[in-house]
Amino acid sequence: MHFSSRILVLFFTAMVAGNSYGQQKAVPYYPSKQEIREAYIRQNKVDSIFRSIPLNVNISPNWQQDGSFWYVKRLPRNTQEYDYVNGADKTKKLAFDHKRLAESIQAVTGKSQDAEKLNISKMFFSADKSTVSFKTSNTWLQCNLKTFKCNLTTDTAFKRYDNNKPLQVHHSRWEEVGRDSVSPDHHWVAFGKGGNLFVKNAESKKEVQITADGSLDKPYGEFCWSPDSKNVIGFLIDPKKTKEVYYVLSSVPGTTRGQLKSREYMQPGDDMTSFTPYIFSIADKKSIKINTEKIDFFGAPELHWRKGSNRYFTYEKVDRGHQRFRVIEVDVLNGNTRNIIDEKTNTFIYEQRIYTRYLPETHEIVWITEKDGWRHIYIVNDITGAQKLVTKGNWVVRDMDSVDTKKREIWFTASGMNAGEDPYFIHSYRIGFDGSNIVNLTPAQGNHRVVYSPDRKYYLDTYSQVNVPPVTELRLTANGAPVLTVEQTDIHALQAAGVKLPEIFVAKARDGKTDIWGVIYRPSNFDPSRSYPIIENIYAGPQDSFTPKNFSPVNEMQSIAELGFIVVEMDGMGTANRSKAFHDVCWKNLQDAGFPDRILWMKAMAQKYPQADTTRVGVYGTSAGGQNAAGAVLFHPEFYKAAVSACGCQDNRIDKQWWNEQWMGYPVGPQYEQQSNITNAYKLKGDLLLIVGEADENVPPESTYRLADALIKSNKNFDFLTVPGMGHSDGGPYGRRKKRDFFVRHLLQVEPPARELGEH
Known part of the structure; x- marks a missing residue:
């Protein structure tokens, strides 16, 4: 071969192996039994390699009083070191001589210590950094860092700082409001008796009845004092009993009968306790009904008194149905x-x-x-x-x-x-x-x-x-x-191990203008001459966005990709953290799940990368993602051919009240039934695996059982896995194994290896 021709061949080969992966025609990848056996072994090795490589992707500082901090740094061979950072002099160094400290700990405690695996959970340095107090196992020690003489000590008085707590914590409307029954001037105590408001003189203990029309069935309560102690703000409460849901624990050790469990669980449309606000004057025992609607969503609200005023306070009201929010001032x-x-x-x-x-x-x-x-x-x-x-x-x-x-x-x-x-x-x-x-x-x-x-x-x-x-x-x-x-x-060790980093990919949404952002994971032995089935990891819950943004070289998506798939994840319209219009697509429309954007995204990916086979597309998800995964093969079977749905909210009427009314609306309208996976079970085409834990306390397991029932009544073929004793989950290790086997069987058309391999 002529020298220049060889250069061209090498250049072309490099282009094919690079990010573009070439535009040559790809041959569909259908592995042999031996190839898929090797893929399972390789998948397990990649997972193990990743766990053994120290990446230190998330440093957790342990702050000292002067603003310096120490942290634990992971090292190879599952070892670690303790580093100390001082911002004042811009230095970073070992927090101490690990070998000498290990010897000192051993001398005091009598327990063998490995200098590369010290078990220190709390540690505080003195102001001059000459001594350190720390907790190892359950023992507190104080050590001189010059002589390394250590002595037993007691717990330090320093307060440990919570890095994950914001400086000012936002009070959730779901949290109970703290109320003080004692008046600000400490002369009165407000309390309920027989459903009515009473106040008691703190000195004489004499009780004064303020209301007489309350009852145990509809009591006054949730009392709060005005700053001048002259008025009590309270609520006439109309309690509604929360209905219960049930599940059976079938396999409790030491028993021969299933155990029935129940708990309170509000579903969309259920009645909620309401609160009618009143003002009660202590001096004349008069009451004034506040001129506003009763509060029938959330509990009695927190009151905010105007600074320097006993006349005005405000409270927040979120209307049920999530279409109106007010801050209301009361005179x-x-x-x-x-x-x-x-x-x-x-x-x-x-x-x-x-x-x-x-x-x-x-x-x-x-x-x-x-x-x-x-x-x-x-x-x-x-x-x-x-x-x-x-x-x-x-x-x-x-x-x-x-x-x-x-x-x-x-x-x-x-x-x-x-x-x-x-x-x-x-x-x-x-x-x-x-x-x-x-x-x-x-x-x-x-x-x-x-x-x-x-x-x-x-x-x-x-x-x-x-x-x-x-x-x-x-x-x-x-x-x-x-x-x-x-x-x-x-990441040199990671790359040397053959781990292939994911790719960020962007394509246009259904409107032809909006960018949809996603990620692509490929097998580490990716062959540009082959085309691979696509598997989408889906979660279209409108409460957030879900595509990973932090460094994520190996996760379940990469692990599944190792078996011979291109695994993707993206956030379609209807999810959060973009414009209001982007988010609004989900309104009374959870069935949409961004599918038009997701399908266009995968088609655009296949246009750029012919190694992505859009004729073999699978999808999997958990919880709301389980609802989405099942919906994919019900509402878009022309594109999605196989789905694994774990603990899915298969009908939004069965799931929790607050989440579903937020997106599907209130009162419960026809859209709930029309978009139900259970109602539409007869539309199933392709392959479906349902997974549910029998003890799910997040999404009632009957959501999945009812979908199974509807599929059976529609004479549809599907696979079903119930995991005894498991809660809200993707099925755990066994369920994840069954998921991978399911895709191998239906998208690669080869039987997964027998379990005697032992790598699962």
């Missing part, structure tokens, strides 16, 4: 009300992401809403109701960290602000109340996780992409300036 003198915030929508307000923080000193409310089409921050004057937009643009505020009332700054996370990168990547910011001086604390491209020091002087910024290894940097909070790089993940 205690007459019971009249007015709306400080009144948001209405034709689709839904995502209740779980409503954020309100009350600033009584300045009569302001920090409020996050999607009312302009994107999730943004507003400042609301709680006297005038005037609203001021703080953040704006075609991007999404993801979460709130804190509000600094002195500097008038808001600390938050957001995604989609940076042009040219994945719109789901999370970054941390702070901004002035007036929308000025926005600071991006995480400028690098990638998905960020920020952990602040207790004094907020420093923060750790860890960022990565699904196929780009993490970097962890220590930075100054004041200006975001870097202090030092703490860790930079080395």
Whole structure:
């Protein structure tokens, strides 16, 4: 061969093996029994290799009082070291001499110690760093770091800092509100008796009856005092008993009978306890019914009194059906009300992401809403109701960290602000109340996780992409300036082991404009001349987005890919963390599940990569993903040929009330039945495996049993696995094994190897 021709051949071969994988015609991959046996062995080896390679993708700092911290670093051979970082002098070093400390621990405790596997769970350094107190197993020791003389000691007085807890915790409307029965002036105690409100003089113990029309069936309760101790705010309660669901534990050891279990469980449309608010005057025993509707969704609300006033308070009301949210002001003198915030929508307000923080000193409310089409921050004057937009643009505020009332700054996370990168990547910011001086604390491209020091002087910024290894940097909070790089993940060992990193892929949605972002996993022995079945990992629950954004070289998707599949995941329309319009696709329409976008995405992938075989497409999912997976072969059998549905919400009337009414609407309408997988079971084409744990307390197992019943009555062939004693799950190790075997059997058309291989 001529030299130049050889160069061209080598160049072409490199192109085929590269990211493009070439555009040559691919031959469908159908492995022999021996090939699939080898694939199972290779899959198990890849999983084992990954578990043995230390990547240190998520550094967990143990902060000290001065802002320094230590952390545990994983090393090869399942060993570890303890590193110490000091931001003040920009240094990182070993926290101590591991060998000498191991010897000292052994001398004091009499227990053998491995210097590379020290078991230290808590550790605190003295101010001058000359001594360290730490807990190993259940023993506390104090050690001089110069002499390494150690002594038994007691638990340290230092408080351990929770890295995952935001500076200011948002009170969930589902949480019970704490109420004090004692009046602010400590003269009275409010309590219920016989369904009525009584108050008792704290000194004389004399009881005074305030109401007389309450009963045990409909009592007054949830009492709260006004700041001047002159009035009690309470509610006339109309209790509704929550209905029960049941399951049977069939295989309890030591028994010969199944055990019936029951628990309270609200389903869509069930009656809820309601609360009618009243104002009770202690002096004249008069009551005023507050001029507003009863509260028939959530419990009695938390009250927010206007600073310096005994006359006005506000409370929040989310209407059942999730289409109206209000902050309502009450005038205690007459019971009249007015709306400080009144948001209405034709689709839904995502209740779980409503954020309100009350600033009584300045009569302001920090409020996050999607009312302009994107999730943004507003400042609301709680006297005038005037609203001021703080953040704006075609991007999404993801979460709130804190509000600094002195500097008038808001600390938050957001995604989609940076042009040219994945719109789901999370970054941390702070901004002035007036929308000025926005600071991006995480400028690098990638998905960020920020952990602040207790004094907020420093923060750790860890960022990565699904196929780009993490970097962890220590930075100054004041200006975001870097202090030092703490860790930079080395993946050479991973690559040497043959692990193939996933690829990020973007294609247009059904509207031809919106980008749909997803990931592609291929087998490590990927052959560009072959075409492989596609398997989609699906979860289209509207409460979030689900495609991995952090470094994720090996997970279940890669593990399944090793058997001879291209495994993908993407977020279609109807999921969260994009625009309101993107999210609204799910409204009364969970059957949609983004399938039009998902199918177009996979077809676009196959257009670019002919190794993706769109004639052999499988799908699997758990919970809402189980509903989606079964829906794929019911509503889109022309594309999806095989599905594994685990503990799926197969009918939204059977699942939990709060989740399903949020997306499918209230009252329960015809869309619930029309979109039910059970109602549409007769449409099944292709292959389906149903998996359910008999003790599922999240989605009642009868959801899956009823789908099985409907399939049987429609004379449909399907596979069914019930796992005794298991709760809400994909079936555990056994269920995951059956899932892989199912796809091998139906998409690769070869019988999986016998289990005597022992690698499962």
